[in-house]
Amino acid sequence: MTRTPVNVTITGAAGQIGYALLFRIASGHLLGADVPVNLRLLEIPQGLKAAEGVAMELDDCAFPLLRDITITDNAATAFDGANVALLVGARPRTAGMERGDLLQANGGIFGPQGKAINDHAADDIKVLVVGNPANTNALIAQRNAPDVPAERFTAMTRLDHNRAVAQLAKKTGVTVNDVKKLTIWGNHSATQYPDIFHAEVAGKNAAELVNDQAWLENDFIPTVAKRGAAIIEVRGASSAASAANAAIDHVHTWVNGTAEGDWTSMGIVSDGSYGVEPGIISSFPVTTKDGRFEIVQGLEISDFSRARIDASVGELVEERDAVAELGLI
Ligand code: NAD
Ligand code: LMR
Secondary structure: OOOOOEEEEEEOOOOHHHHHHHHHHHOOOOOOOOOOEEEEEEOOHHHHHHHHHHHHHHHHHOOOOEEEEEEEOOHHHHHOOOOEEEEOOOOOOOOOOOHHHHHHHHHHHHHHHHHHHHHHOOOOOEEEEOOOOHHHHHHHHHHOOOOOOHHHEEEOOHHHHHHHHHHHHHHHOOOHHHEEOOEEEEOOOOOOEEEOOOOEEOOEEHHHHHOOHHHHHHHHHHHHHOHHHHHHHHHOOOOOHHHHHHHHHHHHHHHHOOOOOOOEEEEEEOOOHHHOOOOOEEEEEEEEEOOEEEEOOOOOOOHHHHHHHHHHHHHHHHHHHHHHHOOOO
């Protein structure tokens, strides 16, 4: 049976995450080994030539699943009929830039892109925002797309989730395959809260197994929460291959489902669960099935966890208020 190709739009396609992402999408890692794809690459005018170079390399791979590549600096063209959109291109913070300037600059990107998604994307559109500040950029895009169900807009905390899984596996001397039910709460920022209290390591409760509060507070949480900055310091550039890998994982899990007995972390529009301010885009533990996700309910939240979730949610509320004040949502 010949399947209809899925239209996948990638913004910032000529950047370093784009370069690590496109070849894996074209080889079937995003949606499955039997799903053909059309790639729509959105760049700013200065990035178009580099995007053309990447497209030449994609051609040279002769990927059996890759049907068509469009390169454009026009958002309406890029999102026309899009089934999946990976919003990677963003305005990075540069020297002397205040937070308000950063939010304003990104509002100028994610507002119009949200509107273009609203007006041109396919009815089943699924959006993942990677470009930072990812949660608030996703909120801006979502609020500019009133005709698209809010739950189709998500922000990436899967990289944080994967980082936390790897750190916990190292600490407990198991492989990552044995680590389940870890949660990232809150913002993709240094305030995020990686929670091991409901996690399992080879079927045992992770916090009880580790039984080391000092490691949890002084090592694990800060290592995961500040990993992005640590990579920038050591590598001299922001994480790219691991970020692309997490974007692939996020969409693949969203479309294909979480494994029985496990969950993942996604930045999604809060419905007020766990006391998280409704409407903001915050990371939660979620299970996925048939292209939909549900927040894992009923987890007991200790005072230790409550304070950390509240701090990160508080930061997101501040970011929301700041973009509201700037008229971006
Ligand atoms: P990069 O600078 O290498 O590439 C960004 C690309 O986006 C550039 O090619 C640029 O021309 C393009 N771009 C800028 N504005 C655009 C617009 N309006 N439309 C389309 N394209 C546009 O950056 P990168 O390393 O690929 O990182 C991209 C973003 O991802 C950054 O904001 C980074 O902080 C973020 N990031 C997020 C996570 C996460 O876990 N959520 C992890 C790593 C990086
Ligand atoms: C990461 O977590 O690696 C990135 O979000 C860091 C950054 O600021 O680009």
